[in-house]
Amino acid sequence: GIQVEQSPPDLILQEGANSTLRCNFSDSVNNLQWFHQNPWGQLINLFYIPSGTKQNGRLSATTVATERYSLLYISSSQTTDSGVYFCAAGFTGGFKTIFGAGTRLFVKA
């Protein structure tokens, strides 16, 4: 079946470090989003990126649709970056958005 897989499942960083989160998806997508769920449970949309590269401050994302993966880069991490990062994909020809299991990030001061 259609799958969205994220790695790593858990990540601990020292404040100021950089990191790369990966999302693999099993089929063609018409929709790829990255979300941050903060410790209070709020889901914040970071990027809508079915293809190409986008940047927003210390965060950037790249999706290579032909190779079925997306990357989220976090540079100069801060303690407020802690939380769970989700990748969500909508697959061509369908309506569903399928979420990965998430990467749980903890940034130490």
Place this chain on the structure above:
Amino acid sequence: DAGVIQSPRHEVTEMGQEVTLRCKPISGHNSLFWYRQTMMRGLELLIYFNNNVPIDDSGMPEDRFSAKMPNASFSTLKIQPSEPRDSAVYFCASSPGIRGADTQYFGPGTRLTVL
């Protein structure tokens, strides 16, 4: 804009009771989604509306669950009768696009506990 509004934020009820969750999407958005988040199953799409019409309800777990969108500014998710395994955080999201092919904006969620 106030963003997606959900109510109540917390709901505690007893098994067998009816539960109604409410959502007000962002004005002008064409699509509305209901999701459920649990530790065991993560985030799951329950149902998707486009222009107030249910398009895909294949994620609704059982007939005890029903969702309506009587107009562009209001949707409900009802569970009747509720069971302890329904305990979860229920999120509503809206999107300006169709077929889910656009940014989704999430509400704060309703934390449901069924005793």
